[in-house]
Amino acid sequence: MVQLSDFERPPSLRGIHGSPGTHANFDHDYWIRQAQEMGIGIYKLMDDGSGSVLEFARKLRANNIMPIVRMWKDRPNPGTLPSQDLSYVRRYVEEGITRWFEVNNEPNLPHEWRMGQWQSGGRPELVVQNWLIDAEAVIQLGGYPAFPALAQCSFHPECSSIRWYVDAFEWLARNAADRAREVFSRGAWIATHDAVLNHCYRDEAGEWHFEYPYDPVCQADRPGRTIMDDDNSLIGHRVPVQLLREHFDLEVPVMSTEGGVFVPHDGTAQWDPRYPAYDIGGHAERTVAMFRWLERNTPDYYFGMCPWLIASELMGHPPGPWSKDCWFWVGRELPVVAAVKQMGPPLMGPRPEPEQPVPGEPSQKARLISQWMTDEEAQEWLDHFAQDEKYRTLFRTESRGSD
Template sequence: MNLNEYRWSLNPRGMHSALNYLNIELLSRHRFGWAKIVALSDGEIALAENAMRENITPIIRIYRERPGNAPVDSLALQQYQQYRDAGVRWFEHYNEPNLDIEWPSGANKNPNDRAVVGPLMDNWLAWAEFIISIGGYPAFPSLADVNDGTHLDTISWIRGMLNYLFDVHYERFRTVLNNGAYIAVHPYIANHFYQEMPNGGPTSARPPHLQNADEGGWHFEYPYDPINQADDPGRTVYGGTPLAPFGDTVSLLGSTTVIHDLLREMFGVGAIPFVGTEGGIPPPVGLEDVRQQDNRYPPYTWYSHAEATAAMFDWIATTAPPWFFGVCLWKFDEYYLTASGELPVGTRLAQKPPMIKPVPALPALGDIDAVVFETPVADPDHHFVFLVPNFETAWFFQQAETYWDTFKPSLLSDLEFLGNIPPEKTVAVTAITGPDMVDWLTENISERWPHIRLDVIIVDQPQALGQQLAQRVLIGRRLG
């Protein structure tokens, strides 16, 4: 399965529900693309359906208290089937098994003990195969980021689970990875981010009141950012320095990097989706709350938190690896139902059109180095721009002048013309659409002419179209 075959909104902005509650209308107004829904049963089907109507991709987790490494019960399997029948594709079950709260009291939780990780992986694999059999995408268990060398340690759990799968279920696991699995992560990033001062250099950092999501210079690549590397040279997600003896995954891409590296080394993985099913920048708890978890980095405030969160989502769309699909902010009530009122994040996101994540056709299994880093993508023999039926054509002509002058595509008014092009010619169609016509494009272009590259731009505002086209011109990229 290729990375671009996963069906989702292509919008990395996500929100996690409070248990059994999520206001989809509000998320739609604030332009979210993911909705993580924790459900006690099948009672949230209508909520998931509402999300899908708004082009918000739901992720369903059936809640079980302290499940440990127990198998998924038959009632939960029945409920997952019901959500799938309603159109949901993305599912998650096992959650943060490296935390004591997810295990029965007194249970053995040693990640180096195969009596612990063996049943967990056996039962997860059986559940994942079930989810794939019904046409869904199963999440590999998420972990909390803990770097302390104890039984909670994130990297120890990652290695313990993957080593067991390598030794016991190598081919079964690869089959699951190649047929729709994704990796759930929980990137709570603290204040491990910053925005450079204008002309201040890579280690300069703006104070919170000067941060602006619409301006550049943001860094979310901790621990590889210039500030951390200047302070502790050579630190990686695995540690590697006396100041980080057990690794350092408390960042946007920390656990993602570790898991992706090991999947690649051990199982020959190319590109598997990673989704932050909870996480983000922990929100302040009041108007006067100033957070500074790491004093090497600037603090953030009630107001600057909104700028940083908006910038984080843009950074995911433009700079993060193509397999990192977004983050669901933890959680709805902590953003919208606080004692101090609604955090400014939602309003800020409503003002700022989401950047759509370009997802290339990278294989789940196989070497992707040449695809990503070495082989340039040649311009097609024919490049068309197609505006879907009922799309506001004025948006394109208002926003596309620089893109048009730079790449000189042809405007396609009738899809049937594609059938007249000799099959030995390379063809790309940049289709500009609202969120509701993506499936129509797949059916009417990709399924009819599989050799044609379909390059979809999803927008709901003219400014969003202008931003995406301007970004392509800036980096010299004709296609997304």
């Protein structure tokens, strides 16, 4: 059985998602230098199955940056990796470039399915059946296959990530427990797309809160709310982590290979009115705070965060929906770049994961947030946010797609 200590751990949990395209037709040295100046330890790339980013990944490795390679296919579901893709998985592993692979992407979204297949039903079950085949093949080649990252959609009626995870792990436990336990014991890991949205804030004492939905604001509004109720959070990865523990009593590495704090497109961004809006300056501030919060608060299984997205057109990708998502625009470098470069080296040593609050009776609700606040502070929040309808704002977000 592969232990957490047996996996390669990146030099820093600070990562970045590279180009939204599947080629590396750009100045490799320039972009590696930018990554190094930002202290990047993990770099997510997408390979079209032909080794399209292999040489760039090789250079990243030579510069002490750990590549994660997604074997990209347009509308990959339902299906498994072609033999050509597996031949390049072998090369990445045997040539010492990387062992970390993603074999699927956001299968809870319609545009990741072949035309007409999304409506066929049984989606989580079909995905995990095919994932087991791919995972076994990648492990056989010496690689580490990721359990597919979902788009965090909470309980969206069509794309719910939480319901998808629950159904997927229940199917594995009922129908393929031995195979699932074997792959998770031999190198499989969990990829996520932990999207902060605007679910973060700095309190009066200057402390940043990224622990949504366990933070004081959410718990005052909706006492007892847990990550199994809303995963639109930096800690959304706790949903599959919790389900893996419940069904298989296992713990594997977790890396967020997209997500982070999104760049605001139209001046400011504010998905949830309970939390502050932010502009591009706030995006930089929150990204730095996010990395520092992760360094201080994540458990041993959390290996890294690769925010979406470093650049698009500047890396040879045609103009498109991702143009305004980037840290580097054509003719403009967003404030986040300088802010991350000024962070310096990562803090050393993650802290143990705080225990998750357990919903209780009304008389116990102040206790739900006492791990983040004193009892007096918790009660003050509950008293301040009267539990009437004007504060009952169930947060939902439409899916945010990616390549």
